[in-house]
Amino acid sequence: MQKIIAIANQKGGVGKTTTAVNLSASLAVLEHKTLLIDIDPQSNATSALGFTDNYKGIYECIIDKDKIENCIINTKQKHLDILPSSLDLAGAEVELSTLDNKETILKSILKQFKSKYEYIIIDCAPSLGNLTINALIAANSVLIPVQCEYLALEGLGKLLNTIKMIQQNLNQNLEIEGILMTMYDSRLRLSNQVLDEIKKHFNNLIFKTIIHRNVKLSEAPSFGKPALLYAVDSTGTVNYLKLADEVIIKNKKY
Amino acid sequence: MQKIIAIANQKGGVGKTTTAVNLSASLAVLEHKTLLIDIDPQSNATSALGFTDNYKGIYECIIDKDKIENCIINTKQKHLDILPSSLDLAGAEVELSTLDNKETILKSILKQFKSKYEYIIIDCAPSLGNLTINALIAANSVLIPVQCEYLALEGLGKLLNTIKMIQQNLNQNLEIEGILMTMYDSRLRLSNQVLDEIKKHFNNLIFKTIIHRNVKLSEAPSFGKPALLYAVDSTGTVNYLKLADEVIIKNKKY
């Protein structure tokens, strides 16, 4: 079985990269072969796993038609590989819009790639441009991180409309893996209000696991490690292991 | 005198909108006529000032060539007006790339607009696409919010390279208004490390004013008000008034 999950939300700073990196690392430590694809030109997921040079990666696969096998890198962790981003990827947004099949390139690359991965996790940029649309068309499902903040709540409706439009026109099989609440701080009234609001309107979509605000999650990238290799007993590590468990159980039937 | 300042950083969630809204409100309360332009399709700045319907705004000015005067709305505050964003703006990113003068449209719109505003503040999306490039070409200077987080630090170098490229090719007069540290939490080692790092490498660019993490700043948008109309004695309000003062003094000679 192979499940492709895009981590997407056009609102910035809601925890897409933190979720992509730590969910991937948690799936890998639970013995599920996982590939993390970084299609954000900022390449935060790539550097958060310690890869700070410029590597051949997803840009070369999309634009130069390089073989995906040639660009995948092994990480320090067993069962976790990465297809890195690079600076050139910023140009891909424009280069893609001149091609005919601009929206389905990633889907066909991944289709041809007969791989051994059980999970492919795609970290997206904070936009709904060509690269993110490519990810939403290539994916089986989309995981939506939502920060426990008012402005993050506002954008959720628009994102769900965009996903509905993609489901109708471009990828009938796209499901919503779930809405993941991030940076939750139980001491703040605002955090609780946003959580209650999401539970009220999207109770069937929200993950049981809630990611709490935890400084270890934001320190880990500076050491080039996921939280579980940097601070194994932190709240952040435990939260993401629980999320991985929830995703695995949900997809047992997949 | 008129100063056009773009608030830009392709890293998401670093406080661009919070800065655009609260700096604008602070400049207005200090008796400087200010126009806030929202060119982020998420239209967070528009809703943070209480405008939650769909209005004619910057999209109509850029694509339909509507007069800017017809789209400007007065806010509850004296000396503060807004040129709102709208959902259609998401389409403008693509529509712009088909036009010849795609990068200088906003600049010529603002040039023709003989206005009475002393400050025009432009809130940008978390990307370096056509709309943000338009803002950087139309602006006299760019204010760069940087969250006190490792991942936000990473992207700063790339952003300064992009600004240099724009200064060389598209807008020789573009200055850097300053680097504004946001969401600073003095109790966190990470916050202090990031602040020290920025001071070490960019000491000539950093504002004296530092914006502290303050929940009133994130609650205010849900009431459709800037912090100074929602929680006048909060740290957030004081921080942004000090920032406005620093910007005014710096631009006295302008």
Ligand SMILES: Nc1ncnc2c1ncn2[C@@H]1O[C@H](COP(=O)(O)OP(=O)(O)OP(=O)(O)O)[C@@H](O)[C@H]1O
């Ligand atoms: N649960 C958490 N607790 C504390 N800090 C967090 C948490 N999740 C993310 N962060 C920090 O918040 C910032 C934003 O998170 P992140 O970069 O993962 O969001 P993003 O949605 O990927 O941003 P972008 O929109 O720029 O891609 C980062 O500095 C990250 O380290």
Ligand SMILES: Nc1ncnc2c1ncn2[C@@H]1O[C@H](COP(=O)(O)OP(=O)(O)OP(=O)(O)O)[C@@H](O)[C@H]1O
């Ligand atoms: N100093 C602060 N203290 C506490 N919360 C803050 C502060 N500044 C911003 N926030 C909150 O952090 C979140 C991100 O801020 P904001 O939306 O202004 O960033 P942005 O850079 O405009 O995001 P985007 O990249 O999506 O445009 C918002 O929910 C905001 O309310």
Ligand SMILES: [Mg+2]
């Ligand atoms: Mg990210």
Ligand SMILES: [Mg+2]
């Ligand atoms: Mg914003």
